[in-house]
Amino acid sequence: MIVAIVATITFALIHLAPGDPFSAVMDNPNVNERVRATLRAQYGLDRPLPEQFVRYVGQLARGELGWSFSHDRPVREVLASALPNTLLLMAIALAGSFTLGILIALVQVARRGSATDHALSAISLFFFSMPDFWLAILALLAFTYWLPLFPVGGAVDPVMHDYMGFGARIADRLRHLLLPALTLTVLAAPGVARYQRAALLDVLPADYIRTARLKGLTEREILRRHALRNALLPIISLLGLSFPALLTGAFFIEKIFAWPGMGLAVVNAIGTRDYPLVVGGVILGSIMVTVGSLLADLLYAWADPRLRAR
Amino acid sequence: MAPLTRARLLCALLLCACVGTESQSGKSTGGTLVIAAGGDPDILVPSLLSNVQAAEIVDLVYDRLANIGDSLNILNDAGFTPRLADHWTWSQDSLSIAFHIDPLAKWHDGTPVRSNDVRFTFQSTIDSTLGSGTKALIATIDSVATPDSATAVFWFHTRTPQQFYDATFQMPIIPEHIWKGVPPSAWRASEQARHPIGSGQFRFVRWIPGAAVELAADTANYRGSPKLSRVIWSIAPDFNTVVTRFLSGETDFFEALRRENLPEVAKHPELRLKQYRGLAYIFAQFNLRDPANHARPHPIFGNRELRRALTMATDRANLVRSVYDSLAIPALGPTVRAYPTTDPSLAQIPFDLARARQILDSLGWRDANGDGIRERNGRPLQFSLAVPNTSKARAQLAVLLQEQLRQAGVKVDVEQLDFPVLIERLRKRAFDVAIGQWNTQPSPGSIRGTWGTAGSRASSGSNYSSYENPVFDANVDSALASFNPPARKAYFTKAYETIIQDAPAIWLAEPIPTVGYHSRLQLAPLRSDAWWAHIADWWIPSDKRIPRDNTPAGTATAPAESAGRKTP
Numbered sequence: 001m002i003v004a005i006v007a008t009i010t011f012a013l014i015h016l017a018p019g020d021p022f023s024a025v026m027d028n029p030n031v032n033e034r035v036r037a038t039l040r041a042q043y044g045l046d047r048p049l050p051e052q053f054v055r056y057v058g059q060l061a062r063g064e065l066g067w068s069f070s071h072d073r074p075v076r077e078v079l080a081s082a083l084p085n086t087l088l089l090m091a092i093a094l095a096g097s098f099t100l101g102i103l104i105a106l107v108q109v110a111r112r113g114s115a116t117d118h119a120l121s122a123i124s125l126f127f128f129s130m131p132d133f134w135l136a137i138l139a140l141l142a143f144t145y146w147l148p149l150f151p152v153g154g155a156v157d158p159v160m161h162d163y164m165g166f167g168a169r170i171a172d173r174l175r176h177l178l179l180p181a182l183t184l185t186v187l188a189a190p191g192v193a194r195y196q197r198a199a200l201l202d203v204l205p206a207d208y209i210r211t212a213r214l215k216g217l218t219e220r221e222i223l224r225r226h227a228l229r230n231a232l233l234p235i236i237s238l239l240g241l242s243f244p245a246l247l248t249g250a251f252f253i254e255k256i257f258a259w260p261g262m263g264l265a266v267v268n269a270i271g272t273r274d275y276p277l278v279v280g281g282v283i284l285g286s287i288m289v290t291v292g293s294l295l296a297d298l299l300y301a302w303a304d305p306r307l308r309a310r
Numbered sequence: 311m312a313p314l315t316r317a318r319l320l321c322a323l324l325l326c327a328c329v330g331t332e333s334q335s336g337k338s339t340g341g342t343l344v345i346a347a348g349g350d351p352d353i354l355v356p357s358l359l360s361n362v363q364a365a366e367i368v369d370l371v372y373d374r375l376a377n378i379g380d381s382l383n384i385l386n387d388a389g390f391t392p393r394l395a396d397h398w399t400w401s402q403d404s405l406s407i408a409f410h411i412d413p414l415a416k417w418h419d420g421t422p423v424r425s426n427d428v429r430f431t432f433q434s435t436i437d438s439t440l441g442s443g444t445k446a447l448i449a450t451i452d453s454v455a456t457p458d459s460a461t462a463v464f465w466f467h468t469r470t471p472q473q474f475y476d477a478t479f480q481m482p483i484i485p486e487h488i489w490k491g492v493p494p495s496a497w498r499a500s501e502q503a504r505h506p507i508g509s510g511q512f513r514f515v516r517w518i519p520g521a522a523v524e525l526a527a528d529t530a531n532y533r534g535s536p537k538l539s540r541v542i543w544s545i546a547p548d549f550n551t552v553v554t555r556f557l558s559g560e561t562d563f564f565e566a567l568r569r570e571n572l573p574e575v576a577k578h579p580e581l582r583l584k585q586y587r588g589l590a591y592i593f594a595q596f597n598l599r600d601p602a603n604h605a606r607p608h609p610i611f612g613n614r615e616l617r618r619a620l621t622m623a624t625d626r627a628n629l630v631r632s633v634y635d636s637l638a639i640p641a642l643g644p645t646v647r648a649y650p651t652t653d654p655s656l657a658q659i660p661f662d663l664a665r666a667r668q669i670l671d672s673l674g675w676r677d678a679n680g681d682g683i684r685e686r687n688g689r690p691l692q693f694s695l696a697v698p699n700t701s702k703a704r705a706q707l708a709v710l711l712q713e714q715l716r717q718a719g720v721k722v723d724v725e726q727l728d729f730p731v732l733i734e735r736l737r738k739r740a741f742d743v744a745i746g747q748w749n750t751q752p753s754p755g756s757i758r759g760t761w762g763t764a765g766s767r768a769s770s771g772s773n774y775s776s777y778e779n780p781v782f783d784a785n786v787d788s789a790l791a792s793f794n795p796p797a798r799k800a801y802f803t804k805a806y807e808t809i810i811q812d813a814p815a816i817w818l819a820e821p822i823p824t825v826g827y828h829s830r831l832q833l834a835p836l837r838s839d840a841w842w843a844h845i846a847d848w849w850i851p852s853d854k855r856i857p858r859d860n861t862p863a864g865t866a867t868a869p870a871e872s873a874g875r876k877t878p
Contacts, residue, residue: 018734019728019733020730035443038438042439042495067499071519072498137550140554152546152554152555152558153555158521158544159542159861255548256548258545264520268547
C-alpha cells in the first residue's frame with residue numbers, strides 16, 4: 001500500500017513539473033514543435049494525464065516499469081544495472097556507520113564527562129549537521145586531489161579496468177568504492193553514536209548494572225557484556241529508520257562520486273524529466289525502505305526475548 | 311602503473327610496437343586520449359542527437375560527403391575538403407550536385423560505402439516519423455538520385471548559396487544495410503543507436519552508461535589511420551568531479567573550463583590552456599509581448615526607447631570582465647566574431663548611465679516617492695529576470711545586471727529556474743526578461759528562427775522575444791540569398807545594426823571557449839564549431855606516453871552492456 005501511494009504521488013508530482021522529456025533535452029531552435037509533437041505522440045505523452053496514469057498502472061501490473069527516455073532502455077534494465085552498486089554502497093555504509101557509531105558511543109560512555117566525551121560529541125555533531133553533498137565534495141577534493149589516495153569517482157578505472165587481471169580488477173573496484181563508502185559512513189555514524197550513547201546512559205542506572213558492579217566486574221566488562229546488549233535494542237529500530245536516510249544520502253554521494261547507482265540515475269532523470277525512470281526509481285527506493293523496515297522489525301523481535309515470549 | 315596480466319601486457323607491448331610507429335612526418339602514432347565529459351551522449355544517431363558529447367562521438371565515427379573548412383565558409387563549396395566523396399560535380403544550372411563516392415571508403419564492418427547509403431540517409435532524415443530536427447535544415451534538397459553505386463546526385467528546389475553546406479554538413483552518412491530493417495520511429499530505441507557503425511577514422515568500441523565511451527582508431531580507414539589509438543570519454547555528472555579528474559591527471563583534455571578553474575590549472579606545469587573562437591553568445595532578452603495577452607505589447611518592454619535606455623544603463627564590458635575574466639568578451643549582437651560575415655566594428659549602444667536616466671525620465675518613468683525605484687502611472691519600473699539554475703555564470707550575470715539597473719532606478723527580481731521550467735516559460739512567452747544563450751551553427755542562417763518574424767509568429771518558433779522588424783528580416787533574407795561575399799556581409803551588417811539599435815535584448819557576452827589539456831598532447835587547430843574536428847591529427851610523442859597509452863585499442867574484455875534490447 002505504501003509503495004502504491006508513493007508511486008501515485010511521485011507520478012503526479014513529476015508530471016506536474018513544467019516541461020517534459022522532449023522540451024528539456026531538445027532546446028534547439030532547429031527542433032520545431034511538430035517534431036516534438038511527433039515524439040510526444042510516439043511515447044504516449046500527448047494523452048491526458050489520467051490516461052497516462054492508467055496505462056502506467058497497467059504496465060506496473062505486468063511487472064513493467066516503462067521505458068527510460070534518457071537512457072533509451074527499459075527502466076527495469078537501467079535500475080537493474082544500477083541497483084547492485086547502490087546496495088553495495090549502502091550495505092558497506094550501513095555496516096560501517098553502525099560499527100563506528102557504536103564504538104564511538106562506547107568510548108564516550110566509558111569516559112563520560114571527560115574531555116574525550118565532549119570532543120567526540122562535538123565532532124559527531126559537526127558531521128551530523130554537515131550537508132551530504134558538501135562533505136562529499138570536500139572528501140573528493142581532499143583525498144583525490146590534495147592528497148591523491150583514491151581515484152576521482154566512478155566504479156572502476158574506465159581506461160584500464162578491462163585490461164587488468166582478476167586480482168587487480170577487484171583492487172580497482174575496492175579503490176573506487178572506498179571513498180564514497182567512507183563518506184557515507186562518516187555521514188551516518190554520528191547519528192548512530194548519539195543514539196547509542198543515549199541508550200547506554202539510559203541503561204547504566206539499572207539494577208543489573210549495579211549488581212554487576214558489586215560483583216566486581218570492570219567498567220569495560222559492564223559496558224560490553226551488560227549495558228551494550230540491552231542498549232542495542234533501540235539501535236535495531238534505528239537500523240530500520242536509517243534506510244531512507246542512507247538511500248537519500250547515497251543519491252548525493254553517487255552524483256558527486258559518479259558512482260553508477262540508482263541515485264545517480266534518478267537524479268539525472270529528474271533533470272531530463274524522464275518520468276518512467278523517476279517513478280521507477282522511487283518505487284524501487286520505497287520497496288527498499290519498506291523491506292528494510294520490515295527486516296528491522298523482525299530483527300527486533302528476534303533480539304528482544306520479551307517480544308518473542310509474546 | 312595499473313597492473314596488467316603478464317600475457318595482456320606482452321600483447322599490449324607487442325601491439326604498441328606495431329601500432330606506435332613513427333610516421334613520415336616524424337610524428338608517432340598511438341596513444342590514448344582521455345576526455346573529461348560531463349555526461350553521457352544522448353543518442354549516437356547523427357540526425358537525432360541533441361547534446362555535445364553525442365556530437366563529438368558521432369563526428370568521429372561517421373563521415374560526411376565533404377568537410378567544412380576551418381574558416382567556416384558556407385558559400386558554395388569553397389574551403390570544403392573531400393571526405394566520403396572524393397570529388398563532386400555541379401550541374402550547369404547548379405540545381406544539382408553529383409557526389410562521387412571514394413571507391414576505397416568502407417563501413418567499419420567492411421561493407422563498401424555506396425551511393426544508396428547517401429540516398430537512404432537523406433530519405434530517413436526527412437521521414438516525419440523519425441522526428442529529426444535536421445529535416446528543417448535540409449528543406450532546400452528535393453531528392454537524392456543514385457545513377458550508379460558510386461554517384462549520389464543531390465537535387466535542390468532552388469539555387470541557394472549554402473546548398474552545398476546543406477547537403478554535406480547537415481548529414482553525416484549512415485549505412486543503409488545496418489538501418490534499413492528498423493522503422494524510423496524505432497530508431498531512438500534501437501540497438502544501432504547505441505552501437506554505431508560508421509566510416510570515420512575512429513570506430514565505436516563500447517559505451518558504459520554513466521562511465522565511459524570508447525572509440526578506437528580505424529587503422530584500415532580509407533583516409534588513413536588517425537594518429538591516436540584510442541579516444542575515451544570519461545564521464546562524471548558532477549562538474550567538480552570532472553574538473554578534479556582533469557587536474558589530477560586522470561583525463562587529458564577538458565573542454566569546458568570556467569574562470570574559477572584557471573588558478574588551479576596554473577599550478578600544474580604539465581597542463582596547458584588553449585582558446586579558440588566559439589559560436590555562442592549570451593544575452594538578456596526582453597519579452598516584447600504582454601505575458602498576460604500576447605496580442606498586446608509588453609507594458610514595459612514594448613517601448614523601444616526604454617529598451618535602449620536599459621541597454622545604455624548596462625556596463626557590459628565591466629559585467630563580462632567580472633563574470634568571465636578572459637573567458638569572454640562583450641557580444642556584438644545576435645552573432646559571433648567567428649563568422650566571416652560578422653563585422654567586428656558593429657556600432658553598439660554605448661554604456662551611458664546619465665543618458666539612460668535622462669531617457670527614462672523623458673519616458674515618464676520617474677522616482678516620485680524617493681524609494682529609488684522609478685514609477686509611471688503608479689506602476690513601478692520592476693520586472694523579473696529569469697536565469698537557469700544550471701549556469702553559475704549566468705546567475706552571476708543576473709545579479710550584476712540587477713545591481714547595474716538598480717543604479718538607473720530599475721528594480722529587477724532575479725528568478726533562478728530549473729532549466730525545463732525556464733524553457734517552458736520561454737515557449738509560452740511567459741516571462742519579462744530572461745538570460746539566454748544560443749550555440750549557433752557555422753551558418754548564421756539560424757538567426758531567422760531566433761530573432762526573425764518567422765520565429766516570432768510560429769507557435770514553435772525560437773524567437774522568444776517576439777521581436778519583429780521587416781527591415782531586419784529583409785536584410786537577413788538578402789544576406790542569405792546573396793552569392794557575393796562582400797554583399798552578404800554588408801546585408802548582415804545592416805541586419806545586425808538594425809536589431810542592435812532596436813534592442814530586443816542586451817547583448818551580453820561572447821564566450822571564448824577555453825580548453826585545458828595535458829602538455830604531452832599535441833593538438834591540431836580547434837575549429838570554432840567543433841574543437842574535435844581534427845582529433846585524428848592529434849598525437850602524443852612516444853617519449854611522453856604513460857601506461858594508459860600502451861593498452862591495445864578495442865580489445866577490452868568486458869562487454870559494455872547486454873545486447874538484444876527490447877523496444878518500447
